Amino acid sequence: MLLLEVEELRKEHPGCGVEKMYNTLKPEFIGRDRFIDIFMDLGFRLKTKKNYKRTTYPVSVQYPNLIKGMEVFAPSIIWQSDITYIYVKEEEKFYYAVFIIDVYTKKIVGHQLTNSMRAVANVKAMQMALKNNDVPKIHHSDRGGQYLYKPYIELLKANKIKISMSVSAQDNAYAERINRTIKEEYIDYWKPKNYEQLKKCVDRAVYQYNNTRPHNNIGKLSPVIFEENWFNNKLFSKPRFTIFNNEKLLETGQL
Template sequence: MTDYSLNSLYKVAGITKQGVWDHFRREKAELEMIERVIGRVDKRRKEHPGEGLEKLYDQLNPQGLGRDKFCRIFGQLGYGIRRTTNPIRTTIPAHKVFDNLIEGRLVTGPNQVWQSDITYIKVSDRFYYLTFIIDVYTRRIVGYAVSDSLRAEANIKAIKMAFATVSSGELSGCVHHSDRGSQYTDGRYLKMLRGNDMLISMGGRAQDNAFAERINGVIKNEYLIPWSLSSFRQLQYYSKKAVTDYNTKRHHGSLGKCSPVDYETAWKKLPEDKRRVEVIRSENTPDFLEASLQSNAIDTSCQYPYCTIHLN
């Protein structure tokens, strides 16, 4: 058997000893970096257990690791999320309906359009129901309720919570938009809306209520379902936590990677000519909005874009 020195093998392979060691060092450094990122991912997932890999990447922004590589590596490590579908119907059709007032509507600030919807969640072989009310402009959940039935009492509780977030008179002219469920035509509910000078709007399709529909999926799939709840009491507790975390910690690309609360705080400090303007669209727009981003970012801690209307 012929003995070969490592230097001879390097020469035959067309590489150098230094090159081999550099390769090992790079691999070692990358593995150490991935281990550090795993720690950050685990910490983030404790608060946002159903957050997808692309959203995780945007939140963590790990240096030296591109989005595609991050998603590939962490997908292989078992961090991918499987989404569930919603086969349960929560809309009980009402005899009385209202026109859709928000299609094509300009939105220039908070408390101009609120959307609400009801969804279900299964806990210990029983179905419970979640009602959410969201401010379309800031994406903030302004009211919510957890219930064991589809009665209008849950909606009334949610709207009372939403009213508590604003001062008297702030909702005059604000549009309350929902589907055509009977909970939203309950006499008590309508009286509360009209008592705050709100306009009442309804859509006939899921696409007409896209913001609220999306919130349903985010709260259930990114928070409640991954937490594996086992009781109604837990559902109540963790729903509150999910709404708080969503409003204060979950960043949105459409808000310049701000949380809804941070975005609203920064928005109040802007002159009117620098505030984002959006137009609501229900067709062919996944975000239910059309807006073209301009290059000038606002100088705030969360830096969000100034948007103008794009009607194409």
């Protein structure tokens, strides 16, 4: 699990050094020096040609992509989730955020920010989503370690949610887009200086995104207003669309 988390952090922030990785992830079961020695040996030293290959570690649980080519016509059919890192310059630290989006309404149904990259944050985000929304038919994500975390899988199965996973980021386009929107349209402008400020900014960004930000492909309404109309207005036009890859989504404006 820790190896998966390190790879994901390095993928998002290629210039993040090994010691900074340790300070970001804060693994409780291993000391700093031991962590540095291990991940230096595995090829995570900056400016090195040695690469650690994903094929050298086992992933015993694999799930197929269930959503490609699927028609979506109502809320809580497909939820997508992804993780991202938000850098606070004043603290020289990365923080870990997870967002869950309803693909149809574009509403962020669950989110969580933590000061260490632990899969429990994904569980808390999903618990939030399930508390305030109808249970989805399908949960879709990439194959990051947090989505293979046993308590997370058990939570999905306990709610009879089908599990769908993609191999590439292009097949998780809606959730990837949310990461960029929250960071580029909100956090980058507000420039939080510490974790507490960042947490408030993320909560504020999610609220504004859900309640006030218009989306072209849902009639230029906010996700919350669109959802309210969908359930309560009998004359409301209810669109349908098909899940394609990232390039097709950009062409059709579905992102």
